[in-house]
Amino acid sequence: DAGITQSPRHKVTETGTPVTLRCHQTENHRYMYWYRQDPGHGLRLIHYSYGVKDTDKGEVSDGYSVSRSKTEDFLLTLESATSSQTSVYFCAISESSTRAYEQYFGPGTRLTVT
Amino acid sequence: QKEVEQDPGPLSVPEGAIVSLNCTYSNSAFQYFMWYRQYSRKGPELLMYTYSSGNKEDGRFTAQVDKSSKYISLFIRDSQPSDSATYLCAMRKSSGGSYIPTFGRGTSLIVHP
Numbered sequence: 001d002a003g004i005t006q007s008p009r010h011k012v013t014e015t016g017t018p019v020t021l022r023c024h025q026t027e028n029h030r031y032m033y034w035y036r037q038d039p040g041h042g043l044r045l046i047h048y049s050y051g052v053k054d055t056d057k058g059e060v061s062d063g064y065s066v067s068r069s070k071t072e073d074f075l076l077t078l079e080s081a082t083s084s085q086t087s088v089y090f091c092a093i094s095e096s097s098t099r100a101y102e103q104y105f106g107p108g109t110r111l112t113v114t
Numbered sequence: 115q116k117e118v119e120q121d122p123g124p125l126s127v128p129e130g131a132i133v134s135l136n137c138t139y140s141n142s143a144f145q146y147f148m149w150y151r152q153y154s155r156k157g158p159e160l161l162m163y164t165y166s167s168g169n170k171e172d173g174r175f176t177a178q179v180d181k182s183s184k185y186i187s188l189f190i191r192d193s194q195p196s197d198s199a200t201y202l203c204a205m206r207k208s209s210g211g212s213y214i215p216t217f218g219r220g221t222s223l224i225v226h227p
Binding site: 004033040041042043044045048058090092097098100101102103104105106107108 | 120122146148150155156157158159160163202204206213214215217218219220
């Protein structure tokens with residue numbers, strides 16, 4: 001298995017509170033991605049990173065921010081959580097952009113916003 | 115219309131059956147076609163990928179791409195209960211823009227003994 005961990009694995013939080021999810025990889029891959037997975041929508045890209053301090057928005061980036069200060073860590077922050085952000089969040093990595101057909105996923109974080 | 119369409123199922127088959135999972139797409143620029151398997155409460159794992167048209171075989175799994183019809187398939191021979199999972203197709207361009215894959219919604223497969 002690719003060395004990807006996510007923390008926390010489960011979280012319940014209240015509307016309006018900030019939440020930070022962490023993705024950690026031991027593969028030294030340059031590209032890291034945050035997705036959310038919801039019934040009926042499949043996997044949707046939130047943000048991705050193509051290097052330390054280099055990030056870009058995905059399809060559903062509103063209400064989310066990211067940071068990458070080290071190659072191995074990619075943080076996703078919900079600045080003020082809303083119930084619509086209740087979802088399962090997956091981190092993924094790939095060696096390069098051209099090898100984005102080989103993405104490796106973490107175990108996921110199940111987030112509930114009450 | 116979504117760029118990638120995939121019937122969510124569920125698809126229920128008896129053990130030993132040949133399973134056919136399919137996706138259609140609208141963007142003719144897609145060149146890489148991937149299949150991921152996702153067990154319940156786990157992250158997706160890459161099963162196989164193909165480039166452009168044709169078939170690719172890996173054990174009991176065969177991926178097939180028909181670019182003229184914009185249609186891809188994953189066949190599973192001699193299906194086992196352990197194959198019960200959600201199967202997601204994904205695809206991406208080879209050049210000229212974003213390399214980020216576009217995913218289908220996934221098809222839930224149940225193989226019963």
